[in-house]
Amino acid sequence: MANPEKSASEFLQTRRSVPAKMLGLPVPDRAALMPLLMAAVRVPDHGKLEPWRLLVLEQGAMARLAALAEARALALGLDADKTAKGSAQFETGNLAVVVISSPKPSDKIPVSEQVYSAGAVCVSLLNAALAAGWGANWLSGWPSHDRSFVTQGLGLTADExxxxxxxxxxxxxxxxxxxRPDVPALVEWVTE
Structure with missing residues (x-):
């Protein structure tokens, strides 16, 4: 699937996420997904704490989470648009990997650096999937910030x-x- 003719630099400068609603079957099976997950965790991780974990959502889990998102939206009194948007990514999805920020106690590595490491896992997984020829998209949405949803639906602990x-x-x-961003407008060169 990957294009061996394309350099890493060219890939990174031309990569495009594929909107989740434009992703269909087939999805990578477990054997095809494992190298992507292995690439995803090769990120800066000061102190070698592994302050993240991965939860692979297959189709059955996606249907369960769509129903839970709908129930949570009803309990929270959310409007129809927000309800639909919150459940749609699970209802229409076929495979997703939840990257969970799971900070570890450390006197040396601040929690903020550990959270950044989890964000690096997200972008590394996104790029690994795209480089392998799959379509991929990084989403969050209100359910991923709803404590009840993430505890009940994804099994997150209070610190995750x-x-x-x-x-x-x-x-x-x-x-x-x-x-795309106007890079020269965003860059400041410091010379002294």
Missing amino acids: TVAGIIHIGTAQNTPPERP
Whole structure:
């Protein structure tokens, strides 16, 4: 699936996420997903704490979480649009990896650095999936920030949070290009 002709630099400068609603079957099986997960965790991890864990959501889990998101939206009194958006990523998804920020006690490594490491796992998994030829998208949404949803639905402890939900599948269409940052306007050169 990957294009061996494309350099790593060219890949990174031209990569595009595929909107989750444009992802379909097939999805990587466990054997195809494992190298992506192994690549994902090769991130800066000061103190070698592994302050994250991964939860792979297969289709049965996605249906259960869609129903839970709908129930939580009702309990929270959310409007129809927010309810639909919260449950749709699970209802229409076929495979997703939840990257869970799971900070470890440390006198040397601040929690903020551990959380950044979990974010690095998200972008590394996203890029590993895209480089392997899959479509992928990093989502979160209100359910991933709802303590009841993440505790009941994903089994998170009180100290854990969702860093991101990476949906992986086959792109059904070419993703649209979008405006990119004006890098020169964002860069400041410090000379002294």
